Structures are given as C-alpha cells and as structure tokens.
Amino acid sequence: MARTADHDARRRQICAAVRRIVVQEGLDVATMARVAREAGFSVGLVQHYFPSKDALLLHTCRQVMADVNTRVAALITEGEKREQAIRTTAFASLKEMLPLDAARRDEYRVTRTFRGRALDNPDFADTVRSTAADLRAQLARAVTNGKECGEVPADTDPELAATRITALLDGLADQLHQDPARAVGHRGLDSCAEEILKTALREVFSGTCGRYRR
Template structure:
C-alpha cells in the first residue's frame, strides 16, 4: 500500500513539474532533463515512469482535469447545499473551465498543448475526444435533470443544447486566454464572457425548478 502511494505521489510530482514548465514557457520547454530538475528527481526516475514526452503530457493533462473536476464537484455540492437551481450550478461549474486567473491560465495552456499534440497522436486524440464527450454528457444530463424539475422545456434536445454550450465555453476560453485585457462594448472580456454564458444557459433553462418553489 505504501509503495503504491509513493508511486502515485512521484507521478503527481512529475506531472506538477510538467504543468509548471508548460504554463511558464510552453510545450517546447518540456524536456526530461528540465522536468527531472524541476521535480527534484533523477532523469532515470522520470524516464522510468514516463518513457516519452507524450506520456508526460498525458499524465499532466489528466491531473489538470482531475483538479478541474474536483472544483466542479465543489460547485455542485455548494449548489445542492444552498438549494440553487440547476442553471446556477451549471454556470458556476462551467466557469471553472475558463482561464480567468493565473492558475486556470496555466491549466488552459496545458490542455491546449495536449490537444495540439493529439492532432498527430491517435492515442492522445482518443483521450481528448473522450474528455470533450464527457463534458457534453454532463451538460446533457444537467439539461435532462432540468426537464424533470421544470427548469427546461420538455421538448428541448439535450444533446443539441449541451453541444452548443460546450462550444461556447471552448470559444470563450480561447478568447479569454489570448487577450485577457480586451474590452468589448466598454466591458472587460471576462464580464462579457460571464454574460454570454449566462445568456446561453438562460435560453435553455427557461423555467423554475419545482423542487425549490415555495
């Protein structure tokens, strides 16, 4: 048991080093030697756990997504505890995917580096596809739950709605990262992104949850 825990801890430490290097200097900065130095391990140990650069990036991306999912789970727990409508919980959860602070900008850079690398690697491409599909499935489930409680019209296509919202979030993330100081109509891009996301959710979650009616 202790040996497994040590093994997992080392993998996480190495992934954290990759994450820092990508966030600071991009994917080209990731070499086994630099990762080993940043993590405080030998080159041989890093190669023992991760025999290739793609393996390093895959583990790092998985760790980033685990961190994001943990924050999303917190938002969901808070929403349930506070008896919030599904639309409010969905907004808070989706906002965790947007690069609106230094930490999340680092996460964005890791995930985008991974997606770029996946264009030429079928194994990485499958992980990227599955990750995107999981987000759409979670959104579709939120829409379906909204139908059951009255927040969403019964004839709403959950798959279509989830695809549209996921595409919006993806595009907003790109714009927030590329030009965080941009202003649109006199407003900062972050506040504009919030408004666009709220509008998209409001167009789907048009009703009131029966569970919270008083």
C-alpha cells in the same frame, strides 16, 4: 518499499513540473532531463514512473483534465446541497473552465497545448475527445433534469443544448486567453464573457425548478 501514496505523490510532483515548464517555456522544452531537474528528481526516477516522454505527457494531460473535473464535481455537489437552481450550478461549473485568473490561464495554456498534440497522436486525441464527451454528457443530464423539474422546456433537445453551450464555452475561453485585457464597449472581456454564458444558460434553463420550491 515506498507506499502507494508516495508513488502517487511523486507522479503528481513530476506532472506539476511538466505543467510549469509548458506554461513558462513551451512543450518542446519538456524533455525528460528538463522535467527531472524541475521536479528535483533524477532522470532515472522520472523514467521509473514514465518510461517515455509521451507516457509522461499523456499522464500529465489526463491529470490536468481530472483536476478540472474534480473542481467541477465539487461545485455540483455544493449546488445540490444548497438546493440551487440547475442553471445556477451549471453557471458556476462552466465558469470554472474559463481562464479568468492566473491559475486558470495557466491551466488553459496546458490543456490547449495538449489539444494541439492530439492532432497527430491517437492517445492524446482519445483523451481530449473523451473529456469533451464527458462534459457534454454532464450538461445533457443537467438539461434532462431541468426538463423533469420544470426549469427547461419539455421540447428541448438535451444533446443539442449541451453541444451549443460547450461550443460557446470553448470560444469564450479562446478569446479570454488570447486578449484578456480587451474591452468590449465600456466593459472588460471577462465580465462580458460571464454575461454571455449566463444568457446562453438562461435561454435553455428558462423556467423555474419546482423541485426545491417551498
């Protein structure tokens, strides 16, 4: 009998195949047969783990978003270990979600494709909605922590600040994916996007954190 780790590895292989197909050929091409061929498995094995195409795509959607969250969590942990200002850690975490290199552009394409499917599929809509809500909640907690340590003004509304920053992040990601080579004045769009994000965070985290002050 296959071990649990083997089952998990196979699910990840199958989901990775879906991601490659979505990036290279589009979601409509991701049939069970095409996914099985891409993953190097039989259709029967794919159906053993995912009884329907919707089940397969939904699991892949959740896996992609979980992978992003794992990387962001690692950046937050590293920032806390280094006793960084909250603004610095927030910038590193949010920057990870921008399509600034080939891997993240592919990831963006996959997540945006699944967002489109969420328009008429309640299960996808719930996943997309909860993922966005989790990000806003994390940012709101960061703002609240900033208020406690002096990095954020006391009258700042954490939820409003989090909503504003995530809306900006979505817009920057869209522009970076649509036209990554575009110049803004004499600068590349990628460096401008980073500066825009930094400026937005400085407006919220405008003070100095006293928690790590020596």
